[in-house]
Amino acid sequence: MTRNGDSAVRLVGARKAYGDVVAVDGVDLEIEADEFFTMLGPSGSGKTTCLRLIAGFERPDGGRVELAGRDVTGLPPHERDVNTVFQDYALFPHMSVGENVAYGLKVKRIGGDERRRRVAEALAMVRLTGYEDRRPAQLSGGQRQRVALARALVNRPRVLLLDEPLGALDLKLRQQMQQELRTLQQEVRITFVYVTHDQEEALTMSDRLAVFNDGRIEQVGEPAEVYEHPVNEFVAGFVGVSNIVEREGRRFTIRPEKVRILDDVDASDGLRVEGGQIRDVAYIGAVTRYIVDLDGGGEIQVVRQNLEMSSQEALEQRGRRVRVGWRGEHAYAIPGSQQQPEEEL
Amino acid sequence: MASPAPRAEPAASGLARFLWRRPRLQLSLLLAGPVGWLVVAYLGSLAVLFVASLWQLDDFSGEIVQNPGLQNFQELIDTPVYRSIVLRTALIAALVTITDAVLAFPIAFYMAKVASPRVRALLVVAVLMPLWSSYLVKVYTWRIMLSNEGMVNWVLDPVGLNGPGFGNVATWLVFSYLWLPFMILPIYAGLERIPNSLIDASGDLGAPTWTTFRRVILPLALPALVAGSIFTFSLTLGDYITPTLVSSTQFIGNVVYANVGIANNLPLAAAFATVPVAIMVVYLLIARRLGAFESL
Numbered sequence: 001m002t003r004n005g006d007s008a009v010r011l012v013g014a015r016k017a018y019g020d021v022v023a024v025d026g027v028d029l030e031i032e033a034d035e036f037f038t039m040l041g042p043s044g045s046g047k048t049t050c051l052r053l054i055a056g057f058e059r060p061d062g063g064r065v066e067l068a069g070r071d072v073t074g075l076p077p078h079e080r081d082v083n084t085v086f087q088d089y090a091l092f093p094h095m096s097v098g099e100n101v102a103y104g105l106k107v108k109r110i111g112g113d114e115r116r117r118r119v120a121e122a123l124a125m126v127r128l129t130g131y132e133d134r135r136p137a138q139l140s141g142g143q144r145q146r147v148a149l150a151r152a153l154v155n156r157p158r159v160l161l162l163d164e165p166l167g168a169l170d171l172k173l174r175q176q177m178q179q180e181l182r183t184l185q186q187e188v189r190i191t192f193v194y195v196t197h198d199q200e201e202a203l204t205m206s207d208r209l210a211v212f213n214d215g216r217i218e219q220v221g222e223p224a225e226v227y228e229h230p231v232n233e234f235v236a237g238f239v240g241v242s243n244i245v246e247r248e249g250r251r252f253t254i255r256p257e258k259v260r261i262l263d264d265v266d267a268s269d270g271l272r273v274e275g276g277q278i279r280d281v282a283y284i285g286a287v288t289r290y291i292v293d294l295d296g297g298g299e300i301q302v303v304r305q306n307l308e309m310s311s312q313e314a315l316e317q318r319g320r321r322v323r324v325g326w327r328g329e330h331a332y333a334i335p336g337s338q339q340q341p342e343e344e345l
Numbered sequence: 346m347a348s349p350a351p352r353a354e355p356a357a358s359g360l361a362r363f364l365w366r367r368p369r370l371q372l373s374l375l376l377a378g379p380v381g382w383l384v385v386a387y388l389g390s391l392a393v394l395f396v397a398s399l400w401q402l403d404d405f406s407g408e409i410v411q412n413p414g415l416q417n418f419q420e421l422i423d424t425p426v427y428r429s430i431v432l433r434t435a436l437i438a439a440l441v442t443i444t445d446a447v448l449a450f451p452i453a454f455y456m457a458k459v460a461s462p463r464v465r466a467l468l469v470v471a472v473l474m475p476l477w478s479s480y481l482v483k484v485y486t487w488r489i490m491l492s493n494e495g496m497v498n499w500v501l502d503p504v505g506l507n508g509p510g511f512g513n514v515a516t517w518l519v520f521s522y523l524w525l526p527f528m529i530l531p532i533y534a535g536l537e538r539i540p541n542s543l544i545d546a547s548g549d550l551g552a553p554t555w556t557t558f559r560r561v562i563l564p565l566a567l568p569a570l571v572a573g574s575i576f577t578f579s580l581t582l583g584d585y586i587t588p589t590l591v592s593s594t595q596f597i598g599n600v601v602y603a604n605v606g607i608a609n610n611l612p613l614a615a616a617f618a619t620v621p622v623a624i625m626v627v628y629l630l631i632a633r634r635l636g637a638f639e640s641l
Contacts, residue, residue: 090540107550155551
């Protein structure tokens with residue numbers, strides 16, 4: 001992280017406001033070369049604006065944008081060595097697929113055989129060989145998305161920016177495209193900067209991710225690190241479902257899949273055990289989700305695989321008194337919460 | 346479960362249901378009036394115009410002879426004055442169209458893509474407002490301004506220049522002034538329909554502003570540009586008041602007017618009136634060849 005000049009993208013104190021609304025509020029960020037970096041956050045958290053600052057569609061009110069160590073803050077998009085895959089794909093409707101993909105090469109005056117070869121390569125890479133003469137309107141959503149990808153990659157940019165590219169696709173296709181994007185990124189060895197509000201997508205695909213909230217970055221780190229050690233309640237709640245339990249003035253987060261409902265016969269060695277009552281049960285096919293009111297105060301969500309339990313049995317658990325237990329190391333104290341109770345005391 | 350007691354229903358509800366079950370009938374009832382009006386009043390009269398242009402005027406009796414032939418068109422082509430009037434009208438209409446397109450595009454682009462919603466609303470009103478005042482007042486004002494003692498000469502005099510005076514240049518100027526809103530509004534509507542992301546994408550792929558304009562914005566705005574040009578072009582082709590007031594030269598409209606009102610040669614007037622229609626048809630065919638309607 002400290003190898004200066006080596007980072008593919010660097011934001012220094014980037015700030016952008018629209019009227020009274022501060023979309024990006026002093027963001028510092030370093031993205032390494034060749035990494036798959038995700039900007040995750042709810043809508044309106046400033047992640048897309050950050051992407052647009054990197055691409056050059058927006059000019060920051062303050063701060064700097066650097067690409068490969070070079071200050072590009074004052075450069076228009078067409079002079080930046082990045083390409084973007086847009087949320088709505090932004091394919092030119094008056095051009096064929098081939099013309100769309102060739103556009104970047106054409107305006108850079110790369111002509112003849114080289115252009116034809118690179119367009120064919122790019123279309124082959126996204127498995128759309130033979131679609132050159134179709135119009136974007138004749139393609140399905142998934143195919144359009146692939147054309148947008150080919151149109152960006154054909155320019156061999158140093159950095160590829162992707163703005164919620166899978167948002168408009170249905171679940172099956174989205175999961176398939178997640179795989180493909182990840183494989184593609186490893187093949188082409190280009191830095192991917194990926195914007196999404198889908199935490200699962202962020203966790204599956206990224207080398208590292210940044211969690212955005214309210215124009216600021218709350219946490220940057222590898223997926224496992226962010227998931228297991230969220231720095232504050234926002235991150236804990238946004239990345240995965242999280243239980244927040246307050247004990248002895250400290251707040252802990254425990255992931256629902258780490259909590260067990262203990263039957264009388266179960267051993268409870270090494271577990272922290274509390275009593276409670278099941279308030280609600282939701283059967284979700286592969287798993288069942290229980291909400292347990294804890295006797296010690298607060299509630300806890302428990303997710304349990306339906307190994308032997310039928311839906312009927314699961315639903316009948318409602319109202320039952322239970323013991324829940326978890327390992328001490330899975331209850332992670334939220335760092336930020338330590339100061340707050342102290343201040344109040 | 347016991348069925349609820351039937352509610353008392355107004356007769357209108359029965360009619361609504363009857364029509365809901367017969368969507369075609371509903372549509373026919375809705376469209377019969379307006380479509381009938383369109384067919385009879387617009388297309389019908391145009392057809393009558395074509396037929397009338399094939400009739401002749403009996404030179405001695407002054408009666409109309411309903412004997413179809415192409416003599417009127419022959420006369421149009423053979424008479425040098427008529428030929429130059431058609432040419433002049435078409436040429437000035439084309440110049441007016443180009444002038445308005447060049448003036449309208451930046452304004453429309455600013456309105457559609459740059460201005461805040463508030464400024465946009467103000468600009469729409471500003472563009473529409475000139476249409477609320479009387480056409481005659483505006484043309485007479487130009488006549489006064491362009492006259493020898495008028496404001497145009499008065500402003501240009503200190504710089505050592507002269508105004509255009511009355512003539513073809515004045516006609517071009519006044520028509521360009523009059524029809525500009527008819528060009529701005531369609532282009533504005535057309536540009537508003539182009540997603541901003543397409544403009545971003547073009548820049549992102551390495552195209553400088555001018556290339557983005559030429560390869561993305563212009564092709565996608567072409568149908569709107571053609572729509573606007575139909576207004577400016579055909580309004581100029583059909584006008585006869587402006588040329589009368591700020592020029593001594595004649596337009597197609599002046600010839601039609603003279604033949605209807607003075608010479609009472611309705612068939613020749615009809616034949617002359619089909620010329621703008623023919624010019625527009627040719628213009629639209631060319632526009633279609635250029636792909637103007639592909640992204641409609």
